[in-house]
Amino acid sequence: MKTAVLVFPGSNCDHDAYHALKHVVGVDAEFVWHKRSSLDGFDAVVIPGGFTYGDYLRSGAMAKLSPVMGAVRRFAEGGGPVIGICNGFQILLESGLLPGAMIVNDSLRFVCDYVHLRAGTDRTPFTRGIPEGSILKMPVAHYQGNYYADERTLSSLEERGRVVFRYCDPDGNVTGESNPNGSARNIAGICSEGGNVLGMMPHPERSAEEALGSADGRRLFDAMVAWLGERPA
Amino acid sequence: MKAKIHVTLKRGVLDPQGKAIRASLSHLGIDGVEDVRVGKFMEITLKEIGVEEARRRLDEACRRLLANTVIEEYRIEIGE
Numbered sequence: 504m505k506t507a508v509l510v511f512p513g514s515n516c517d518h519d520a521y522h523a524l525k526h527v528v529g530v531d532a533e534f535v536w537h538k539r540s541s542l543d544g545f546d547a548v549v550i551p552g553g554f555t556y557g558d559y560l561r562s563g564a565m566a567k568l569s570p571v572m573g574a575v576r577r578f579a580e581g582g583g584p585v586i587g588i589c590n591g592f593q594i595l596l597e598s599g600l601l602p603g604a605m606i607v608n609d610s611l612r613f614v615c616d617y618v619h620l621r622a623g624t625d626r627t628p629f630t631r632g633i634p635e636g637s638i639l640k641m642p643v644a645h646y647q648g649n650y651y652a653d654e655r656t657l658s659s660l661e662e663r664g665r666v667v668f669r670y671c672d673p674d675g676n677v678t679g680e681s682n683p684n685g686s687a688r689n690i691a692g693i694c695s696e697g698g699n700v701l702g703m704m705p706h707p708e709r710s711a712e713e714a715l716g717s718a719d720g721r722r723l724f725d726a727m728v729a730w731l732g733e734r735p736a
Numbered sequence: 737m738k739a740k741i742h743v744t745l746k747r748g749v750l751d752p753q754g755k756a757i758r759a760s761l762s763h764l765g766i767d768g769v770e771d772v773r774v775g776k777f778m779e780i781t782l783k784e785i786g787v788e789e790a791r792r793r794l795d796e797a798c799r800r801l802l803a804n805t806v807i808e809e810y811r812i813e814i815g816e
Contacts, residue, residue: 560776560801611753649752651749651750
């Protein structure tokens, strides 16, 4: 079982993701430079956070054109698990692998804080075993995490069980006060129609050990490993 | 030949920067400003490929990279 951690110019959570996978969860991980055009031999893909290409033009707009993103598209179409975290989520949105877009936080401030998330579906490889309504604590760190999609898209995401995480208070109530960035309907993470592609603004790789203030993020990677273990070869 | 491309947020998409700028203008005592929308402006220099061809290529450029049509709209001006 081998996971790919993509590295673009400006990725800065790549080592955190690698550490969480390899040293905390104990699964094989390998950095994959964005110029590579194949993901053959990998079982899961992590698109880490950062500021790819300095966020030029729009967050993720340049990274979507890197050769590796063609391979990610094929990998995702084949049902392989892909998780995009923070800037990785922005790249998935810009690529059209997930619907919607990110705009600047409504506070106009870079937000760097712990948030609580309410799980919305256990049908992704990363949330298997995390029942709907579970509350997870993870950090966010972003300036453009204000999720936007038109009303029809938002309703479709909800109806089809594609809202994976919403910002909530510590008791699990989805409130305006617990929304750190103005995201539509408190959305913190969504998945593809098939469920295998997950994009989320909070950082599970930075909350995979108690020493970091929360180990809840580890649950996503443990779920991924369990999902891969059960998957027919 | 030169082209100018204006990329702006679609109507209905919240523009936090525009709102903050409008408030700052009001603090400066510059009254009567009802709304501010912040966008991007790009000047592009092209080879002499003709106006129609330039428009076709720039439209593709906007759709595929320069604008995110989920949240933004664009306008292309082609000059001399």
